[in-house]
Amino acid sequence: MKDKFLINIVPGDTFLHKLSGSTKVRLFVVLLVFITMSFDLRLILPVFVLTLIGVISAKPNWKQVKVIMSVVIFFNLLNIFLFYVANPTVGEYWCNQLTIIGQLNNYFVFPVETFWYLFVRLIKMLTNFMVSLWFITTITPSEFAAGLYSLGVPYKVCTVVSLGFRYIPDIARDYENIKISMQLRGVEMDAKRTKISERLKQMVLILVPLIITSFDRVQTIANGMDLRGYGRNKKRTYYCEHESTNADKIFQFLTLLLFIFSIGYIMGVNIWPPQTNMWCPIDWR
Amino acid sequence: MKKSLGSLLLGKWDTPTVVAVAIGAALFGVLMNYGSITVFTNTRLTTAMLVPVIVGGLFGALPAAVACFFGNVFADLLGGWGYWFDWSTGNAVLGFLVGMLPVYGANIKEGKFDVKHAVIFAVIAVLANMVAFGVVTPIMTVLLYGGELTITFMQSFAASLSNITVLILAGIPLLYALAKRYAKGTNLSRE
Known part of the structure; x- marks a missing residue:
């Protein structure tokens, strides 16, 4: 589990790392x-490709990325x-039509629209993940705080x-240590061999020491x-925040353009008229 | 030393509070990812729900809400199931309501937590889940993501049930334990 964390403390040296x-x-x-x-897949897919390029250019630790990627x-x-089991006809809501190409029984039908919706949803989730992966692999916690402060x-x-x-x-490491020492004392943690009620009880066993060690700190x-004088002044400066380079200026300008486009899109499409459907490439009827 | 209702709700934002909220958020993020059992899509029976109980009991309602909000954002950041700010907001509201412990006199730091407080806590836990996931989250879902309410309501129902279970079955014993632990060091009175 400890290998799954990608947070870096030391600034890296690729192009994206060097942005402020x-x-x-x-x-x-x-x-x-x-x-x-x-x-809308037409909007999501370009971001997916660009953030993928961003992640590759940041040269992350691929061994860690592979583990976390397979889990995701x-x-x-x-x-x-x-989602499919919860509502097999969810596609009707999004595409205003339902083209059923087969069925298992009366409940589990196979509409094209549902599959399209679930596919777009999957791409959207993966894009979300790529955006956060790009961000996590290139930023340090103090840069994150400095950036928020500038907003x-x-x-x-x-x-x-x-x-x-x-x-x-640190907390994840403590969690792992406590879990191992509990197992050493004979507490069965294997998900396959214990019931949910038992597992809840065991979680509390891990939790009490974890909470006490965390809050003792x-x-x-x-x-x-x-x-070190924290909280004495109203303002604060950050050591890691350097002056904007040319690359920073170009990126901030592009970000501004994207922001204006997003605001326009939300105003025009999401709020009025209220968005009730999504882009479906083919009319299946 | 009587404090006003406002300061009990907002909490005192001194350095220990900032640190405790930060650690609470980190704990929430870690527990959401590793200390939980999936019960429904994107919904888990999670021990992370104990974080607002502790932060609220020790520091007040707003710190608990902030810890929950950022905890959920951290969990989304680590978990890779996408960002659901409707749920983060719902969790913040839940954190605020659950963290109101000092308002009705349960002062964990001075070891005060008895049956009366436990009953109020249980009632608030149930109400808070209904407000947070039955009202706030669906409204935010409509505003931010447009529709899809069937699944949100199913998720809210599952989430509320599992949260209430965790809050009552694990939260109350934990509060008793913490109050007992703090009571040991506090038979001194301020002069």
Whole structure:
């Protein structure tokens, strides 16, 4: 599990790494808005390809990426399957029509529109993942906080983000250690051999020490920060935030254009008239 | 020392609070990914729900809400199932309501938590889930993602049930344990 975390503490040296924190955070936020706003494959696919190129150019640790990628693809496929089981005719809502090409029984029918919707949904989820992968592999927690601060977020909230980001690997390591020591004492953790009620009880067994060790640290960290004068002034500057380079300026300009386009799209398509369907390439009727 | 309702709700944003919210959010993110059992699509029986209980009990309602919101964003960032800000907002509302412990007098830091508080906590846990996932999340889903309410309601139902289970079955014993732990060090009175 500890190999699954991609958060880096040390800045890297590729092109995307060298962009300033505020550029990366802006681009990330706008890309999220862009991905969230539509189920239109024509808009989603280019972002998927571009972020894929971004991830490759950032030269991440492929061994880690492969593990996390296989988990993500597995869970998304499982989710898609559950979505189908929950409502096999969900495509009718999105495409305003239903073309049934076969059926198992009266409930499990196979409409083309549902499959199209689930396919677009899968691509959308994977794009979402690529956007966050690109962001996570190129940013450090302090750059993230600096970027948020440049957007006008109060710096105590920025500290929550950077500090939380910083402590995720530590807490995950503690979780793993506690789990191993519980197993050493004979607690059965295998999902196949225990019932759900048993597993809930065992989770509490892991949780109590985890919570106590995590929150015991609070006072120590807070003292350390107070000693360094944290929270005395209203404003704050960030050591990692450098002046904008030419690349930063170009990226910020492109981000602004994308932002204006997204606002226009949300105004025009999502809010009025209310969006009730998605782009379907072929009229199957 | 009587505090006003407003300061109990907002919490005092000093350095320990900032650190505790950060660690709470990180804990929420980790537990959402690893300390949970999938019960329905994108919905888990998760022990992460205990984070707002602790942060709320120790620091107040708004810190619990912030911890829940960023915790959910961290979980989405790590989990790779996409960003669902409707759920993050729902979780923030849930965190706020569940974290109102100091408002009705359950002061964990001074070891105060008895049967009366446990009953109020249980009632609020049920109501908070209904408000957060029955009202706030569907509204946000319509605003942000346009429709798809059948699945959202099914998810809300499953999520509420599993959250209520975790909050009541694990949350109350945990609060008792924490209150007992803090009570040990506090038979001193301020002069």
